Amino acid sequence: MANWIPTWLHRLGSPPTFYRFAGAVRPWALTLALITGAIAAYGGLVLAPADYQQGDAYRIIFIHVPSAWMSLFIYFAMGVAAFIALVWRIKLAEVVAMESAPIGAAFTFITLVTGSLWGKPMWGTWWTWDARLTSELVLLFLYLGVIGLFHSFEDRRQGARAAAFLALIGVVNVPIVHFSVNWWNTLHQGSTVRLLGPSHIDARMLWPLLTMMLATKCYYVASLFGRVRADLVAMESGKDWVKALAVEETA
Amino acid sequence: MNQFLQMGGYAFYVWTSYAVFAVVLLADYFAPVFRRRRNLRDVRARMARQGARRRNENA
Numbered sequence: 001m002a003n004w005i006p007t008w009l010h011r012l013g014s015p016p017t018f019y020r021f022a023g024a025v026r027p028w029a030l031t032l033a034l035i036t037g038a039i040a041a042y043g044g045l046v047l048a049p050a051d052y053q054q055g056d057a058y059r060i061i062f063i064h065v066p067s068a069w070m071s072l073f074i075y076f077a078m079g080v081a082a083f084i085a086l087v088w089r090i091k092l093a094e095v096v097a098m099e100s101a102p103i104g105a106a107f108t109f110i111t112l113v114t115g116s117l118w119g120k121p122m123w124g125t126w127w128t129w130d131a132r133l134t135s136e137l138v139l140l141f142l143y144l145g146v147i148g149l150f151h152s153f154e155d156r157r158q159g160a161r162a163a164a165f166l167a168l169i170g171v172v173n174v175p176i177v178h179f180s181v182n183w184w185n186t187l188h189q190g191s192t193v194r195l196l197g198p199s200h201i202d203a204r205m206l207w208p209l210l211t212m213m214l215a216t217k218c219y220y221v222a223s224l225f226g227r228v229r230a231d232l233v234a235m236e237s238g239k240d241w242v243k244a245l246a247v248e249e250t251a
Numbered sequence: 252m253n254q255f256l257q258m259g260g261y262a263f264y265v266w267t268s269y270a271v272f273a274v275v276l277l278a279d280y281f282a283p284v285f286r287r288r289r290n291l292r293d294v295r296a297r298m299a300r301q302g303a304r305r306r307n308e309n310a
Contacts, residue, residue: 230287
């Protein structure tokens with residue numbers, strides 16, 4: 001068996017190593033996110049044809065749907081990190097779980113606002129208590145609950161464990177959001193893009209959508225790594241490597 | 252160009268959506284950048300305080 005993989009993972013789990021690793025990866029992830037995001041926006045706003053029913057209003061899809069995918073993906077990632085944090089008590093997993101929450105909340109917020117801005121001209125209403133919309137709103141409250149619970153403890157590791165537990169319970173909401181359009185007869189439309197089988201969308205509209213998905217994924221990495229770095233410095237503030245770093249940055 | 256900006260009459264909805272997307276992610280990206288710098292500044296301040304105390308004890 002390849003022994004270096006567990007060794008490498010173990011080393012990567014140590015705060016100073018991960019701090020450096022994250023610092024090296026972050027600019028590349030951000031650059032990739034900006035480039036693919038710009039290409040996707042150009043493809044979506046300029047190259048893609050107008051929709052035969054919705055005209056140009058449908059162009060909101062190119063940010064609404066990737067943001068919605070990210071709101072679920074980040075919750076799932078946070079749940080996995082929370083599980084690892086609770087079972088193996090790995091500090092880095094705690095940090096990853098807690099620092100994922102604000103990014104997920106940001107994407108969920110974008111999803112709700114852009115959905116509202118799309119719903120007004122198409123459905124005639126900013127908001128409706130439809131299954132998809134309601135479960136997505138619950139997702140936002142779960143993120144805010146995790147963030148709030150984490151910060152409400154004097155001891156940060158205790159707070160992280162309590163919040164990780166809440167995050168883990170909240171994972172049940174992820175399939176509810178995803179399947180809400182199939183389980184209930186809702187105003188919100190069903191999935192347009194499918195992993196299995198053909199997508200119900202023109203190729204000229206599909207590629208900007210998938211490119212934006214890639215951009216938001218890269219953005220998540222960039223944002224998460226920036227957040228983890230900021231947090232590691234605070235968490236390990238008494239350690240020598242942080243002190244050395246603090247001195248180094250003034251010079 | 253003007254036609255592009257009008258978005259077939261949906262300019263307000265489309266551009267507001269893209270603006271929200273950009274502004275929220277920009278804020279999300281820069282918040283930890285400042286937080287990390289502030290945290291390191293706190294570490295430096297504490298080291299300075301501890302250094303001063305140690306010098307006083309030795310005097």
